[in-house]
Amino acid sequence: MRRTALVAALAIMMPLALAACGSDDETAAEAALPSAAPPPPVATSSAPAVPLALEITPKDKAKNQPASVEIGTAVAGGTVETVKVVDGAGKEVAGEMRADGSSWVPAKTLAFNASYTATVTAKSEAGESITRTTSFSTMGRPGKETGTGLYLFDDRKYGVAMPVVVEFIPGVPESHRAAVEKRLFVETDPPQPGVWSWVKGGDQAYYRAPEFWQPGTKLTVRIGIGGLETAPGTYGNEDRTATAEIGRKLEMRVDNSDKQMKVYEDGKLTRTLPVSLGKPKMPSASGVMVVMEKKEATVFDTYEQFGPEEGYRVDVEFAQRLTWTGQMIHAAPWSNASQGRENVSHGCVNVSQEGGEWLFGKTLIGDPVTVTGTGVKLDEGNGWTAWNVSWEQFIKGSALPIPDNLRNVTPSPTNSPS
Structure with a gap:
């Protein structure tokens, strides 16, 4: 079997113990002391070795197991050495142990209406071994399934604020979120441990680090919920996976007080763009947003949203989505005279044609955009709002316990939303 443990959705970094050493002077001082009679021997005792024992699940001949089933391993007096799972044809199934050694997780959803055999071997420090075997069968394809979406794609580059975003349709109820969260796996290289946090309603979950x-x-x-019960009688439709890369660091900061956008690359201010934000009847939201989508050319048709009085239909270039409700950054040459002076948009961040094209060529999906001073707060879940709350508030959305090394974190002001 592969011995690399699964990196679960909740990564834990263990501190190293440091040994203190005495100085040469202290050693010399001890040698100079007059000799004394040796102390009487101290009685010592060692705890008897724990007998090697191994229990595994599912129970032998278990039926109707979910296609997400894990091979549970409970060991006393030793550790799991190997896990081998084969299907009914004798073909080995890929999988890995959890980091805590509690179970073996299949690398992808098992087949429905299929039989499997698992053989687990554990060993003690003395070299004693014990093996247990169990056979089981999986359930048929369920009639009700939860649809899933992963807003991350293979071989793409994203901005530094890109959360891992998973969508669930319908949303996952609170009773099932912990089990689902345990099957959401994220590995970062270099390591940057993070936490999952659920949006109210359970239709989305975000993963991010403190910074x-x-x-x-x-x-x-890996969103490994294919065949996993996500609600009573409802199961995840499929696993989803992606491997992507984070690009350079770029941030946009928009201040309503002076109606300017400042663009920072690697922490250095590279350009300031005049903007026009939402007019008083339709103010822009303030908060930390993330570029979610980019369209070089599109059409804004807002008659259904705003009605005949405020609605309009217009061709727009260099549009970058910030919220689900339509707050965007885009080129707006018709508002050039107002940019840097007054707010005339329907909630978007208007920039000049040249400024919009320049910015569009710079940005990546996942770049952070901070808007301040509009008097209207960004609503949770209106866009990828993982960064619109403090780390302390963010981790409250996890369905699993948070370890102290991630709970007691103060993010650096130079690498978190300003």
């Missing part, structure tokens, strides 16, 4: 990703980070993601 923006380091440029060049490799993200490897």
Whole structure:
């Protein structure tokens, strides 16, 4: 079997213990002391070795197991050495142990209406071994399934604020979120441990670290909920995976007080663009947003959204989506005279034609955009709002316990939303 443990959705970094050493002077001082009679021997005792024992699940001949089933391993007096799972034809099934050694997880959803045999061997430090075998069968394809979406794609580059975003249709109820979260796996290289947080309603979950990703980070993601019960009588439709990379660091900061956008690359201000934000009747939202979508050319048709009085239909270039409700950055040559002076848009961030084209060529999906001073707060879930709350608030959305090394974190002001 592969011995690399699964990196689960909740990564834990263990501190190293440091040994203190005495100085040469202290050793010399001890040698100078007059000799004394040796102390009487101290009685010592060692705890008897724990007998090697191994229990595995599912139980032998278990039927109707979910296609997401894991091979549970409970060991006393030793550790799991190997896990081998084969299907009914004798073909080995790929999988890995969880980091905590509690179970073996198949690398992809098992087949429905299929039989499997698992053989687990554990060993003690003394070299004693024990093997257990169990056979089981999986259930048929369920009649009700949860649809899933992963907003991350193979071989793409993303901005430093790109959260791992998973969508569930319908949303996952609170009773099932912990089990689902345990099957959401993220690995980062270099390591940057993070946490999952659920949006109210359970239709989305975000994964992020305390700070923006380091440029060049490799993200490897598996949403392993195919065949997993996501609600009573409802099961995940399929696994999803993606491997992507984080690009350079670029941030956009928009301040309503002076109606300017400042663009920072690797922490350095590279350009300031005049903007026009939402007019008083339709103010822009303030908050930390993320570029979700880019369209070089599109059509805004807002009659259904705003009605006949405020609605319009117009061709737009260099549009970058920030919210689901339509707040965007885009070129708006018709508002050039107002940019830097007054707010006249329907909630978007208007920039000049030249500024919009320049910015469009610079940005990546996942770049952070911070808008301040409009008096209207960004709603949770209106876009990828993972960065619109503090780390302390973000981790409250996890369905699993948070370890102290991630709970007690103060993000650096130089690498988190300003």
